Amino acid sequence: MTKRYALGIFEDEDVLLHAIENIRAAGVKIHDVFSPFPVHGIDDALGIERSRLPIAAFFFGLTGLSFALWMQIYMLGFDWPMNIGGKPHISLPAFIPVSFELTVLFTAFGMMITFYTISGLFPKIKTNVMDVRATDDKFVMAIELDETSSQLPSLTELLRRNGASEVNQKEMTE
């Protein structure tokens, strides 16, 4: 299926942020914005809902912590007790470094896997690039058009008025 987009190209992040606010206020739905680097405040400006990834992270961390404690208590306390420096077999201070590391490891890997999964990122994925300059020094705002592109003239005018340096039309086949 082919979709048509109007692409507003912006040179400056501040101009872009104000443009996003104004264009959304004008009742136009923005499909997405492509930027060479993370722009502070763009999530709020685009009205993107907050990610629930931190909640998942907390539980991944909890899993890591529990796993680390279980592993050390079972191994050093029951499976193969060893006398290390005359300390008790189950001595929490000695377990803290490993517990900390496994908490971090589980959180990091868990978050990475969750993020890649929900974003549909996997090896050899094909992405449609709206405008390659978005990976270099331009900010690209994509607005979806209908079949006949009838809104294009008014959108061009709106984008230009809000500081877009050029407005292009792009067709994407999914």
Add this chain to the structure above:
Amino acid sequence: MATLTHQPAGLTAERLVITDGARKIFFSFIIAGVVLLALGILAALMGWGVEHHEAAGHAAGAAHGGAHAEECHSVLIKRLMVSLWHSNLFFVGISAVGTVFMAIQYVAYAGWSVIVKRIAEALSAWIIPGGVIMVVVFLVGRHDIFHWTHEGIMDPKSEHYDAIIAGKSGFLSVPFYLIRMVSYLVIWATFSWKLRQLSLQEDLHGGTYWFHKSITAAALFLVLYAVTSSMSAWDWAMSVDPHWFSTMFGWYVFASWWVTGISVIALTAIFLKQAGYLKALTTDHLHDLGKLMFGFSIFWTYVWFSQFMLIWYANLPEEAVYYNQRMGGFDGAYTPFFYGNLFVNFVFPFLALMTRDAKRQMIMMKIVCIAIIVGHWSDFYLMLMPGTLKGENGFLIELGIFAIFAGAFMLMMTRRLAQANLVPLNHPFLDESIHHTT
């Protein structure tokens, strides 16, 4: 972001007016402190809650009566001196942290913090009074606080001779100690004053000239502070246990001061905001301060644990005695503090500030700020008391002195806060700070 020196629209000069109500609160802190102190002294004189002391007196047998009263008196003086040293050390550290915070923001070319910069500047108002109190307390009460200053302790012929302390006589000598103490305080006070003056000049004249001069001063200060903060920790806190040493101690004390200083900045910002000042301060600034509090609470724990675990694992008597005293020594006088310390300074901020929403809520931030301030005060309590008062510790006198210092600190700080605009209007990064988002 536009960073040149134009004044952002809609932001006008605002000055803090210290209302009578606020002044009353500060004075009521001092009065409450005096009352607690009087109660504590009374309690100590009447012998309430000093079982350890009673037991020692009975063991001595016949030596009761006059000798007992005299001993009680000297213990009381000792407690007063140690408490003065303790609370003053805590507040002088926080004071210096204000300047350190500012210096780091300068060196990092950070823009977000400009809105709270004047609060950090105002913290350093306590350095000079605190420094004077510190020198006076050292001169008057050093025998009560520092075992190594006792007569004959470094003299092989004396009956008080202590070979280990004598081996450290090169560093632990009163004149050298005084020189070091005064130089730390002078360095901290000079740079606080310098950065403050540059900032005030910037307010008057504008331009980036003052900003660049501040960066030079800030970079120099950070290098000097890195050395002096560690050394002052050895001198002021670690040397109360002159037999014991820890290579983590400088970082440990710095971490404690630093996280408390950030909490004080955040708490002041919240109170100012709620009183209707700092209109440009948003939850985004609070969020960043909250992140720093959260992160540095973990950092403090990391340093604390690094020190603890090495000593616990090696279990060398001369090192482990430090934790023996705190984890159950003196009939468990410090055990609740020891575990409470970890809970209030690590577990509570860690869980309470973990979510984004918590860091953006004033009430939550306030609770955690106060917990961190009180928690780290008791962290210093735990550093100083077992080495000095042994089992004779208490908290009425200590809390009283803490409240007096807190009241005086707030008076000095708000006075300096009221002396200039609450927001540095000509700071080149002010615009960036106003538009800060996280």
